[in-house]
Amino acid sequence: MHKRLKKLARKLGLVAAAGALALPQAAAAQMFITDPGFASGPVQGSDPLVGLPIPGATPEEYRAHLLWNLRAGLNVAALQCQFSPYLRAVDNYNGILAHHSEELGEAYKTLNAYFKRAHGKEGQKRFDDYTTSTYNNFSTLQAQYGFCQVAADIARSALAAPKGQLFATAQQRMRELRASLTPVYDRVADYNPYLIAMPTLPPLDKSCWKRDRLKEKCATKLAAQ
Structure with a gap:
């Protein structure tokens, strides 16, 4: 089992050492005084909102596409959101890889097969380019606080999901994760209770x-x- 997790960790870009994988106790964290209320709602793997287009994909391949984009987003969060230890971005991401290793491994194989089927000899390179671009599409600076808050909450939901049901989390939360890439500001900042009314x-x-x-x-x- 340990060797299997190490192999998957290398494929998925695990942030910490695979030997340290463990399911942590999730801790709530809030980056805003007033919740921004990002757009939410279920999304299908074939929705353009999910990520890069994969034309001609089967329902199973679209399912893998949705899972892979969720994993990539949480991976980017593990790298970008370490400024707040309360988010537990790295620990929770590592826990997700361990807890849902089989489902993520199947998604990897399914997507790899899609690119080989669709692009022949260039399939592996196309898959690598797709993965790199997917990472880049989640990278943000101006919207970092909102993205990190949403990603942390999704990671906690993913850890709580039973094995084999990470797809349900991806389906319910991907819209919100994408929406969090839009910069927002705390609405309460317009009111300063410490100002003295003259x-x-x-x-x-x-x-x-x-x-x-x-x-x-x-x-x-x-x-x-």
């Missing part, structure tokens, strides 16, 4: 005062302000 001062013109009382015409003007 009251409107009454006019200091002597013509507005009679003894210590504000004249009615000036009081009316102040109230309007």
